[in-house]
Amino acid sequence: MVYRPIHRQWRTPKRAFYIPLIFELGATVGLLILFGIAQPDLFRTQLWQAGADLNFNSSPVLLLYAYANHEPLPQIPFVWSLMLTNFNVAISVISLFVLIVKLVAFIMNVWFPIICTVFYVVLSALYATSVYGQAGPDNLDPDFPSSVAWYIAKPCTVAANQSIQSSCRVAKGTFATTVFMLAVCVFNLGYGIYSMLPNELDNAPQDSDDDDAGSFNKETKIWEMGNIPPTPRTGTMPYTPRTMAFNTLDRQLPLRQYR
Template identity: 60%
Template sequence: MGYKLLHRQWRSTRAMYITMIAELGGTVAVLVLFGIAQPDLYRTKLWRAGNELGFNSSPNVILYSYANYEPYPDIPFVWSQLLTNFNVAISVLSLFLLLTKLIAFIMHVWFPIIAAIINISMIALYAASMGGQAGPDHLDPTYPSSVAWYIAKPCTVAANQKIQGYCRQAKGSFAVTCIMFGIYLANLGLTIWALLPNPANDKVDEDDEDETSSPAALKGGNWEMHGIPQTPRTGGLLYTPRTTAFNTLESKAPLRDQYA
C-alpha cells in the first residue's frame, strides 16, 4: 500500500456534481454582468458621481493631464479599463474550465492534483477581481477613498436614479464575484479532501499486483500451455483427433490393439 499522487479517486461524486452546478450558475451570472459592463457602461459614471458626492477623485484628471501636457496619471485600478477587461477574461476562462472539467470528470481523467492547481489559480484571479472592484482611490489627496463608494455605501446616497441603477449593478457584480470565489474555495476543499491519505484510495491496483495471473505463479513453469486443454492419453501413447482419424482410415482401432 502506497500513497498515489496522480491517480486518485474523488471522495464524493455527488458533491462534485453539486459544486459544478453551482459553478455553472455563477459562471453564467458573471458572464452576463461583466459582459454588460464592457467596455464602459457605468465605470466612469460611478467615478464621476463619487467625486460629486465627495467620495473619490474625479475622472477629469485625465483631461487636465492632456491639457497641461503632463504625464498620464496612474488611474486607480477600480476605475481602470484594465479591471473591466480582466473581469470579462476570467468569466470566459471560468466557462472554459467548467466545460473542460465536466468532460474530464466524466472520462475519469480529472485528477485532484490537477484540480488543485486550477482551483488555486482561479481563487487568486477572483481575489484580484474582488480587490479591484472594491479597491482604493488615492489619486486625489483631497478626496481619498479606501473602498469604492458603491460598495461601502448604499446606492441611495446618489440622487440620480440612473446612477442608483448602475450602483446596484456594480454591487451585483461584486456579489457574484464573491460567490464564485466561495465556489472555488469549496472546490479546493474537496480537492484537499481527496488528496488526504485514504486507505481505500491508496491501495494497490489489482491489475498491477495480480499474482495469480503472473507467469511465476504458474506451477512447473509451463505458463505457455496454461489454459490449453490437455489431450487424453491412452496407455502411454498420445492420441489426438488427427491420429484417431488416420487410424480409423487404416482400419486400426487403438483400444482394440492395446487390449489385444
C-alpha cells in the same frame, strides 16, 4: 500505505461532484452576462464621476487636466481602470473553459484531485484579484482618498440620479456574484487539497487495468474449479499397431457384425 500524487480517489461519492457544479455553473453564466454588459464602459466612469461629485473619491477630470497641461497621465486607480473590466471578462471566459474541461474530464474518469487543486489555485487567485479590484482603493486625489469603492461601502440611494442608482445596483450585484464565485473556487480548492492528503484510500486499487486483471484471475479460478473439460491437445498422437487395432474395433464396421 502507498501515496499516489496523481491517480488518487476522491474522498466522497461521485454524486457529490454535481452539487458544487450547479452553483459553479450558475455563477459562471451570471458573471459572463454581468462582465459582458459592463464592457467596455457601461457604468465605470459614471460611478467614478458620481463618487467625485459626492466627495467620495477622485475625479476622472484629473485625466483631462493632465491632457490639457501636457503632463504625464496619473496612474488610474485599478477600480476605475479599463484593465479591470477586460480582466473580469477574461476570467469569466476562463471559468467557462475550466467548467467544460472539468465536466469532460469527470466523465472520462480523469478528473483527479491534483488537477482540481491546480485549476482552482489559479481561479481562486484570479477571482481574489477581481474582488480586490472591484472594491479597491482610490488614492489618486489626496484630498478625497477612498479605501473602498463607494458603491460597495455605501447604499445606492446616496446618489439622487436614478440612472446612477441603477448602475450602482448592477455593480453591487456583480461584486456579490464575484464574491460567491470566489467562495465556490475556494471550496473546490479545499476539496482538492483534502483529497490530496494521505488517507486509507491510498491502498485501494487505482488503475482500471488492475481491476481487469483481478476479474480475469477470478474468472480463471472459476474455470479451473468447474467441470469444464480441458481443451484437447492438438499435437500428433504416437501411432502403433495396437492403436490401429483398437481404432478398428471401436468403429464397429457393418460387415464385421455378420461374420
